[in-house]
Amino acid sequence: MKARITVTLKNGVLDPQGKAIEHALSGLGFDGVGQVRQGKVFDIEITGTDKAKAEADLKAMCDKLLANTVIENYAVEIA
Amino acid sequence: MKSAVVLLPGLNRDRDMIVALTKISGQAPATVWQTDTEIPDVDLIAIPGGFSFGDYLRCGAIAARMPVMRAVAEKAAKGVTVIGVCNGFQILVEAGLLPGALMRNASLKFVCRQVKLEIANANTMFTRRYRPGQIIRSPVAHHDGNYFADAETLARLEGEGQVVFRYAEGTNPNGSINDIAGIVNDRGNVLGLMPHPENLIEAAHGGNDGRALFESALGLAA
Numbered sequence: 001m002k003a004r005i006t007v008t009l010k011n012g013v014l015d016p017q018g019k020a021i022e023h024a025l026s027g028l029g030f031d032g033v034g035q036v037r038q039g040k041v042f043d044i045e046i047t048g049t050d051k052a053k054a055e056a057d058l059k060a061m062c063d064k065l066l067a068n069t070v071i072e073n074y075a076v077e078i079a
Numbered sequence: 080m081k082s083a084v085v086l087l088p089g090l091n092r093d094r095d096m097i098v099a100l101t102k103i104s105g106q107a108p109a110t111v112w113q114t115d116t117e118i119p120d121v122d123l124i125a126i127p128g129g130f131s132f133g134d135y136l137r138c139g140a141i142a143a144r145m146p147v148m149r150a151v152a153e154k155a156a157k158g159v160t161v162i163g164v165c166n167g168f169q170i171l172v173e174a175g176l177l178p179g180a181l182m183r184n185a186s187l188k189f190v191c192r193q194v195k196l197e198i199a200n201a202n203t204m205f206t207r208r209y210r211p212g213q214i215i216r217s218p219v220a221h222h223d224g225n226y227f228a229d230a231e232t233l234a235r236l237e238g239e240g241q242v243v244f245r246y247a248e249g250t251n252p253n254g255s256i257n258d259i260a261g262i263v264n265d266r267g268n269v270l271g272l273m274p275h276p277e278n279l280i281e282a283a284h285g286g287n288d289g290r291a292l293f294e295s296a297l298g299l300a301a
Contacts, residue, residue: 013227016185016254065144068137068173070180071227 090129128165139169185254
């Protein structure tokens with residue numbers, strides 16, 4: 001199975017990198033760019049076929065390592 | 080007084096910490112490697128600065144999950160004094176031993192300069208050799224020192240006197256909320272700070288403003 005984990009900053013957490021990207025996009029002449037928030041994507045291959053177990057494992061991976069839940073949210077998708 | 084220094088791949092201020100502790104405590108600290116599961120009986124454990132695991136994923140994230148950090152957590156729970164400097168502070172928050180998070184500097188730039196620090200609480204085991212409100216100098220060198228905590232955590236830290244060091248006189252180098260430079264846990268035995276007091280302990284450093292922090296933590300008499 002292939003899984004994709006998306007980690008994003010929680011609302012209200014300042015994102016200086018997103019802000020810099022937002023300014024750079026405006027500088028390139030793209031009008032109408034509102035707020036930009038930067039995140040991370042992890043593509044993970046999972047052996048086995050038990051989708052429910054994979055999902056539980058992936059969530060545990062997020063809680064234990066991949067996301068810092070003080071400042072970040074995560075979403076798990078299994079293809 | 081006995082001390083130990085935690086070693087992880089990618090740290091680069093470990094020698095500075097070892098030298099500082101040796102000079103101030105009068106004996107060389109023990110060193111513990113990332114895979115060690117036990118830490119010898121010591122009064123103080125220090126986690127130095129650097130770039131453990133290349134700052135991959137998030138600063139301190141991978142180091143915080145190494146076996147030695149479980150041993151640090153056990154010692155902290157027993158009341159042993161723990162200091163994390165710079166990357167060591169990032170590791171302590173990632174390990175959940177201190178609240179909040181350290182994010183990319185608001186300027187997006189690595190800062191390496193001297194700042195001023197206010198002793199925001201002189202009534203801790205790390206600051207008892209300073210005066211309340213005293214302004215000291217300290218070097219900083221980091222890219223991710225922008226302290227963040229949610230409103231509830233921040234109110235608790237401020238209310239309980241857990242903010243120990245604050246960037247003073249407009250020298251906040253990283254956008255840290257409430258100018259926070261260093262905090263202690265609720266029990267008061269774990270300190271994390273972004274500045275490098277170990278780099279200002281003797282005349283050859285251009286000053287010794289950081290020395291009293293270690294003297295306080297080691298319980299040395301004036």
